[in-house]
Amino acid sequence: xxxxxxCRAAANTEVDLTFYSCAMNEFIFDVKNIRxxxxxxxxxxxxxxxxxxxxxxxxxxxxxxxxxxxEVYSTINANIHRGVHRxxxxxxxxxxxxxxxxxxxxxxxxxxxxxxxxxxxxxxxxIAASFCRSQxxxxxxxxxxTMEHHANIIPWQIQQDIxxxxxxxxxxxxAGEIRLEDVxxxxxxxxxxxxxxxxxxxxxxxxxxxxxxxxGHNYNIPVLIDAxxxxxxxxxxxxxxxxxxxxxxxxxxxGPTGVGVLYGKETWLDKLPPYQGGGEMxxxxxxxxxxxxxxxxxxxAGTPDYVGTTALGEAxxxxxxxxLDNIRHYETHLLQYATKKLLQIENMQIIGTSERKSxxxxxxxxxxxxxxxxxLLDRLGIAxxxxxxxxxxxxxxxxIEGTLRASFAFYNTxxxxxxxxxxIERVVKMF
Ligand code: PMP
Numbered sequence: 001x002x003x004x005x006x007c008r009a010a011a012n013t014e015v016d017l018t019f020y021s022c023a024m025n026e027f028i029f030d031v032k033n034i035r036x037x038x039x040x041x042x043x044x045x046x047x048x049x050x051x052x053x054x055x056x057x058x059x060x061x062x063x064x065x066x067x068x069x070x071e072v073y074s075t076i077n078a079n080i081h082r083g084v085h086r087x088x089x090x091x092x093x094x095x096x097x098x099x100x101x102x103x104x105x106x107x108x109x110x111x112x113x114x115x116x117x118x119x120x121x122x123x124x125x126x127i128a129a130s131f132c133r134s135q136x137x138x139x140x141x142x143x144x145x146t147m148e149h150h151a152n153i154i155p156w157q158i159q160q161d162i163x164x165x166x167x168x169x170x171x172x173x174x175a176g177e178i179r180l181e182d183v184x185x186x187x188x189x190x191x192x193x194x195x196x197x198x199x200x201x202x203x204x205x206x207x208x209x210x211x212x213x214x215x216g217h218n219y220n221i222p223v224l225i226d227a228x229x230x231x232x233x234x235x236x237x238x239x240x241x242x243x244x245x246x247x248x249x250x251x252x253x254x255g256p257t258g259v260g261v262l263y264g265k266e267t268w269l270d271k272l273p274p275y276q277g278g279g280e281m282x283x284x285x286x287x288x289x290x291x292x293x294x295x296x297x298x299x300x301a302g303t304p305d306y307v308g309t310t311a312l313g314e315a316x317x318x319x320x321x322x323x324l325d326n327i328r329h330y331e332t333h334l335l336q337y338a339t340k341k342l343l344q345i346e347n348m349q350i351i352g353t354s355e356r357k358s359x360x361x362x363x364x365x366x367x368x369x370x371x372x373x374x375x376l377l378d379r380l381g382i383a384x385x386x387x388x389x390x391x392x393x394x395x396x397x398x399x400i401e402g403t404l405r406a407s408f409a410f411y412n413t414x415x416x417x418x419x420x421x422x423x424i425e426r427v428v429k430m431f
Contacts, residue, residue, distance in 0.1 A: 029330045034322065035411050037062040048381030051416045056201050056229060056360050056407035057385055058251045061315070065255060068314040072307045080306050081280060081297075095306035098313035099296070102261055105316045106246065107237035112266055112295040116304050119260035120228040121151040123247035124195070126262055126275040126299060127224060128155035131193060134273050138164030141190045143221075145170040145178055145207075146397050147200040150390040152226050156195070165192070172397065176203035176352040180211055191221050198236075199229035202389045202403065203352025204335075204360035206230070213243050222268065228252055232409075233331060233358050235324040244268055250308065255315035259308035262299070269295050276301040327410045331359040334408045338417045345424055351403050362389075362403040365424065368431050370404045373424070377404075380423045 035041050038060045043050045052060060072094065078087035080095050096111070103111045117123045132142075142156050142165055159165055168186040170178055183194070194216045199206050209225055216223040222244035227236060232253040238246055245268065250259035264272075274281055274292055278301035283291040292298045319327070338361055342348055347366035365373060374386035387402040388395045395401060406420060 029326055029410075031330070031411060031413055035413075037064070037318075038411055039063060039066075041411060045381040045383075046379055049419075051380075051382040051419050053406040053408065053412065053416065053420060054383045054385050055409040055412075056252070056389075056405065058257070059232065059254045059409055060411070061254055061256070062318050064318055065311050065314045068311045069256060069307055072310050077307070079303055091306050094310045094313075095304065098309040101313040101316050105320070106231075106263060107239050108263055109239055110266055113263055113269065115262040115264065115269070115296045115299045116309050117247075117260040117262050117299075118258055118305075119249040119251070120226060120247045121155075121249075121260070123260050123262035124151055124224070124226065125155040125158075127195075127245055127247075127264070127272075128159050130272040130275050130299075132156075132159035132163045132165055134271070136163050136165050136192050139166065139190055140164075140192045141166050141168050141186075141188060143168045143170060143183065143186050143191060143194040143196075145183075145196045146172045147176065147178075147203060147205065147391065147394050148195075148197055149201055149226065149228070150392070151228070152195055152197060153393065166190075169393075170196075172394075175354045176200065176205050177354045177356075178205075178207050178212070180208070180215055183212060184215060187215075187219050187221065191219065193222050193224060195224040195226070197226040197229065199227075199233070199358045199360070200352065200391075200394075201229045201360065202362050202391050202394055202405065203354065204357040204362070205352060205354040206234070206356040206358055208356075209243070210241060213241055217242065229358060229360070232319070233324075233328060235328070238263055250312040250315065253312075253315055254318060255312035256305075256308045259305050259312050266295065269299070274298050274301070278302045280304075322410060330410055331408055334412055334414070334417065335359045335361070337414055338406065338408065338420070341417055341421045342424070345421065345428065347428070348424075351398065351400070359408040360405065361407070362405045364400065364403055365428060368428065370402050373404055373427055376427045376430070377420070377423050380419075380426070382420055382423050384420070 040060045076087055076090040078091045080092040099111045099114045102114045108114060144167055146169055156167055170182050198209050213223045224245040225243045227246050227248040231248040244265050246263040248261050251257040281293050281298050281301040283293050335357060342363060349364045351362040370386040374384055377384055385405045389405060
């Protein structure tokens with residue numbers, strides 16, 4: 001961030017900021033070239049250049065990921081793990097290699113701790129079902145926060161009905177932050193797990209998960225981190241964090257849809273019972289008794305999406321090539337630029353004003369329904385999201401129905417933010 005700011009100060013403010021080059025400490029962010037890797041971005045929508053600002057919903061895919069999917073289907077496609085033939089071995093190697101790539105990306109101690117799922121949602125459902133069934137009795141408590149995505153609420157509500165657990169909800173401050181003392185106040189002798197998001201998909205708030213995990217562990221309570229909105233922006237080391245579980249989705253980190261990850265400490269995963277039954281997850285089956293496979297296969301019933309996992313591995317290579325620290329610098333700059341720009345618009349209200357934010361801006365314009373604004377921006381080629389963003393309890397707490405949301409990735413530019421601001425001004429004038 002510092003570097004970008006120094007560059008800005010040193011440079012002519014009219015300079016083409018789609019290209020950053022800073023000789024001072026070798027920081028180079030060549031967004032113009034990066035954009036060439038994403039074919040979808042050069043499209044026109046209604047005759048206007050696409051301005052894609054819906055990255056918190058899903059990210060676009062680089063050519064290397066798209067080509068990897070084609071390559072796997074064209075060269076090594078075969079069902080994995082049980083095959084003796086060459087193609088099956090190659091596909092298995094490719095899938096297991098991807099597991100190691102994920103392990104390295106998040107700093108897990110062992111590849112056994114990486115469970116492939118269909119997405120963050122399935123990963124949370126897996127833990128909710130398996131954890132509550134084996135670790136909870138009626139009256140035991142799970143702590144969530146007001147800013148959770150429905151994916152980190154409903155699986156626990158389903159378990160509430162099945163196992164009789166109770167949910168305790170951490171309130172938020174005005175700025176949309178969590179206070180440690182509010183979490184601590186909810187902890188009781190019945191608390192079994194704290195499950196919270198690293199970054200809010202609505203407010204952009206980056207939660208102090210290091211401190212929250214430490215707090216949980218002080219009381220011997222495991223902590224699940226929903227990293228769906230952080231894994232693509234912030235460098236994460238699960239061992240340094242010491243979280244017990246972490247979940248995320250491939251499609252939000254430039255990988256394919258339909259693949260997700262559950263990280264769990266081996267000691268926990270060993271203790272928990274399987275979530276789904278079927279092929280792959282067994283050691284031996286008779287009608288009288290079945291024994292289960294070792295980790296990670298115990299939690300991976302059925303044919304996994306080995307094409308998707310391989311492509312996720314490619315997406316991680318792509319991210320690492322750019323460098324998460326560079327991504328974070330550049331996206332923080334985009335966030336600050338966009339916040340400043342949007343605040344110049346009359347009647348603009350930004351929802352979520354934490355000091356520690358990811359590149360997500362939710363906003364409202366007094367007198368204009370978010371849906372109308374979103375529809376009209378779409379006609380200008382600008383893709384933003386409108387609505388409750390799968391966080392209705394948060395909307396209730398804020399006393400609103402929904403927001404507009406612009407979310408930025410490393411391939412977005414200042415120019416696109418200018419187009420967004422101009423588009424909003426145009427719509428405001430129409431009203
Ligand atoms: N958690 C958060 C914070 C999210 O933003 C999302 C997706 N919007 C999810 C969980 C669920 O992710 P998926 O739909 O990919 O399973």
